[in-house]
Amino acid sequence: MSTIAVVLAGGTGLRLGLGAPKQLATVGGRPILARAIEAFDSAPEIDEVLVVMAAGHVAEAEVIAKPYAKVRRVVEGGATRTESTLRALAVLEEEPGDARVLFHDAARPFVDARIIADCVAALEREDVVAVAVPSSDTVVVVEGDRVVEMPPRDRLRRFQTPQGFRLAVIRAAYERALADPGFAERPPTDDCGVVHRYLPEIPVRVVSGSEQNIKITHPVDLLIAEQITARESAPGSAG
Structure with a gap:
């Protein structure tokens, strides 16, 4: 059974005010993308890494990815998170359904080895796994300018990535999503959201993330x- 990490690097960096994708920006003298790739390349639980890069910047990503032996391929992403995930699934079309796949935002360059190991271990028993940390803020539901609900904070978590799946499950979730005419009008913000909406009978196991x-x-x-x-x-x- 193979375990594949998909590093999603399709963001544009508009909110950072950059003229290039934020994954190409450097922190500590190294590209953000390189740090994200290295985390999975160095993880013994990961067999292969697939990088999905922002359109027009694949060649730059290939240069960054070249030193990492587990990088299988760098492909061009789509205009949205959903499109980029679908392109990754197309590349993985020949992989068996019981393969494990971790989707990770390249914009999270400090994912650590413990989180990756915990995700892969959880996928031994579960079909879907999410990484989350407790909310340190009070989160409220607002309609207009009025607070209408204040959920108990001790039940709230903030999702991070990676998010892990048995490949057959995430494929089935997106097949149902694409068959839904309303999906494009209300797309989930992450891949666990697609499973939660379209395969609600499949539980999402949560493992602890990190504030870093x-x-x-x-x-x-x-x-x-x-x-x-x-x-x-x-x-x-x-370090």
């Missing part, structure tokens, strides 16, 4: 990322 597994989206996130890398390279650090 941040997603680089806004300019302040780059500052935080630089602090993380500085701490990793400090004398006496484990």
Whole structure:
């Protein structure tokens, strides 16, 4: 049974104000994309890595990915997260349904070995696994400018990536999604959301994430990322 990591690097970096995809930006002197790839390339649980890169930047991603032996291929992503996932599934068309696949946002360059190992271990027993951390904020539901619901914080989690699946399950979820005329009008924000909506009978197992597994989206996130890398390279650090 193979375990494949899909590094989704289709983001444009508009909210960062960059002229190129944010995955090509550097933190600690290295491209964000390189850090994300290396996390999976160095994980003993991972057999192959597939990179899905923003349109027009595949050649740059191939240069970044070249040192990593497990990278199977770099392909061009779509205009949306859903399209990029579907392109990855097309590349994996010949893989058996019991293969394990982890989808990871390249914009999370600090995913650690423990999270990857926990996801793969959970997929020994489960069909779907998500990574999450407790919410440190009170999250409210708002309609217009009025709070209409305040869910108990101790039940709330913030999703991260990777998200793991048996390949047959994520294929089936997207087949149902694409058959739904309303899917494009209300697309889920991640792949677990597709399974939850279209295969509600399949439970999503949650494993613990890490506060360091941040997603680089806004300019302040780059500052935080630089602090993380500085701490990793400090004398006496484990990194």
